[in-house]
Amino acid sequence: MNQLKLCESEYRFAAIVWQNEPLGSGELVTLCEQQLGWKKSTTYTVLKKLCERRILKNENALVTALVPQAQVQKFESEQLINRTFGGSLPGFITAFMNDKKLSRQEAEQLKKLIDSYKEE
Numbered sequence: 385m386n387q388l389k390l391c392e393s394e395y396r397f398a399a400i401v402w403q404n405e406p407l408g409s410g411e412l413v414t415l416c417e418q419q420l421g422w423k424k425s426t427t428y429t430v431l432k433k434l435c436e437r438r439i440l441k442n443e444n445a446l447v448t449a450l451v452p453q454a455q456v457q458k459f460e461s462e463q464l465i466n467r468t469f470g471g472s473l474p475g476f477i478t479a480f481m482n483d484k485k486l487s488r489q490e491a492e493q494l495k496k497l498i499d500s501y502k503e504e
Contacts, residue, residue, distance in 0.1 A: 387437040388451065388459040395456070396420060397430050401440055402453040409445045 390398060400415050401407065407415075412431070416422040422430075431447065434440040439451045469475035486494070 387439065388456050389463070390439075390456060390460070393420070394430060394434060395460075397427075398434060398439060398449070398456070399453065401447055401449055406446050406448045409442060409447055412447050 397416065397420065400412065400419060404411070404415065409428075409431070413424045413427045416427040417424075431440065431442055435442050439449070439456075441448050441450050465471060465473060465476045469479070
């Protein structure tokens with residue numbers, strides 16, 4: 385499962401694929417040059433790495449994701465909460481909300497979300 389741990393540049397690269405898939409490898413090179421300032425060789429090096437880790441697939445010069453963005457986000461979020469807050473979601477929310485205020489609508493949305501995950 386540690387294969388889902390992406391460094392910042394890998395995540396930004398994968399996000400380009402997630403947002404545009406399926407895309408040709410040439411198009412990916414162009415997008416990475418425009419959005420990340422990368423050279424062709426850098427794009428192909430990172431693509432090869434993420435393909436070896438089975439996060440992306442490059443078949444017949446067509447790049448697609450094997451792992452959805454939501455799965456990587458879930459993994460990264462759980463890692464952060466476990467490492468920083470000992471797995472405590474309330475601890476994370478308390479730290480995150482420290483000096484922020486929610487609108488009534490946002491508070492209601494969060495209440496509904498929490499209620500939908502309650503154990504019966």
